[in-house]
Amino acid sequence: MEKRVTNILLKLSNIWKGGLALISLSLLFSACVKNAPLVLSEPKAVLEVAIPHFPPMPIDSGKFITKGRAELGEDLFFDPLLSRNFDISCASCHLTNSAFTDGLKVSVGTEGRLHNRNSPTLFNVAWQPYLFMDGGNPSLESQVIGPIEEHREMDLAFTEAIARVAADAKYPARFQEVFNLPVSAYTLSLALASYERTLVSYRSAFDEYYYYGDSNALNSEEKKGLALFTSEALSCVSCHQFPLTTDFSFQNNGLHDDYTSDPGRARVTNNLAANEGQFKVATLRNIALTAPYMHDGSLANLEAVIAHYASGGSAHPLKSDLIRGFSISAPDKAALIAFLESLTDTVSYKSVY
């Protein structure tokens, strides 16, 4: 476990050395010392992730990432202690080898209970201005309560989760070591959020080509796909804006006529007339690894996704004006898929996990 986080930090430091990103790792008590040697073994050193082609990572004061916090959060992320029946962990629905999704149409919680939504990737969640597909939660920290308490997921009262962690043989001492504080709602959620903030995906072949001038990073088919992706006819980039490949807006993409089973954003706003069937635009980074697609996992593969958008979708009155259908040849569809596959990260996690 420790090795995994260490690898992430080392990987980030390598990128820093390569000039592609600036990772500033400063000791808590010598934060002003520039060009100080990186001390990756220091558990309380502050890790600041600054990727040149990304917006700054938004982090509230005091919620900075440290190696110790991320390691502790990672251990909790993989620990079934946080589920009612000790049978699943966060990682059960967010598998590392599936870009932190689970490959299922909808996720399966404790006792085999079926969720009604597809597991989203956790990559780049640090940049999400609100969490969940309907944007119902404002912070990574309080979001933590959601899957732990949700009866179709881990189904454990958060107060009980805190009590379990506090009674565990290993965790209390680690919380003291990392936070100098006991296990609490604040520290437990911050540990998990800190780990999630280290799940950064930013160095795909597309990034090498588009941001760092490597003209060979994409082949001709992928470049053709990129041109299609950004074309006015397809309008993909209108919502899947670079570099995060999402503008975080809520859109009804015409997937269904009837959203009774999941009204999306309207569940939060209580305004069906304005928000029915709207879901947060998903990131496309690592999209090739996160099938099936859409909020309910109803589209099995990228071919089906493109076919959906080409069809123009349903006639739902709130369907986005951008979903208007288009004609696409088989070679162009293959090129578009090739481009989407080029969004697969090749650095930040494959060699780590």
Place this chain on the structure above:
Amino acid sequence: MKTKFLSLLALALMFTTSCKEDDPVVTDPIINTSVAVNLHYDFNFGSNDFALNTEYTLDNGSKVRYTLATYYLSKPVIMDDAGGKTALSPEYLLIRPDVAISNLGFIKEGHAHLFNISVGIDSAANTDNGSTGVQPTDFLNPDNPLSPQPENMYWTWASGYIFVKIEGEVDFEADGTYDQVFKYHLGTNEFRKDRTTMVHSDVLGGDTINMVMTIDYKEFLNGVDLNTEFLTMSMGDARPLGIKMMNQFDQAVTISKLGDGKKSN
């Protein structure tokens, strides 16, 4: 010259007398000008005392028992008749049926005109529609009423506090078998109920203002068809029922002044 001499003499005498260390120090007696404010709770089911997991009979013969009845109160205030407000503390209270009294701090003596308190959480603290605000994970202290609670008084998926959370079961035929669970999880900013009660008392230091909040959990279900109106999370299609049940709760609550608040001698 004589005048000048006398002035100097007087000054010298003043210095001399003021430097005496064994002069008795005269201080004003400590006057207590603080008036305590308490909020008592009286939970009933009709004419019976109310408790969780206790069976009660509705007017139609059905049996009910409540398994959960927790709610938030916030921002208690005493207002004088000039419009001045004294905020009481704590700002937020989580009330369960086993709570008998909340000490709400003190006000200064004078005229206490109105007592105001909200059922629910004020919109400044309560998150709504996923916007930022107070989160249960903000708190290190588990005793803070806004921190995570065993009965889960916060919706992470809609990011807001559940103002009133009531659950129970109904045995329609009173045959000893509970047929239906009811769950009313009531919240979002629109649901907050501000309650103002006349106090109209001139209070002196040492007095206590005792307010009492009475809740009749029979009245809460009065006019509710438990065959159909048994579940709401205040969202979506069940929002109208949520609004109805929040009004039911509001109607089941009575706040009044208890006694004259004068200290007993």
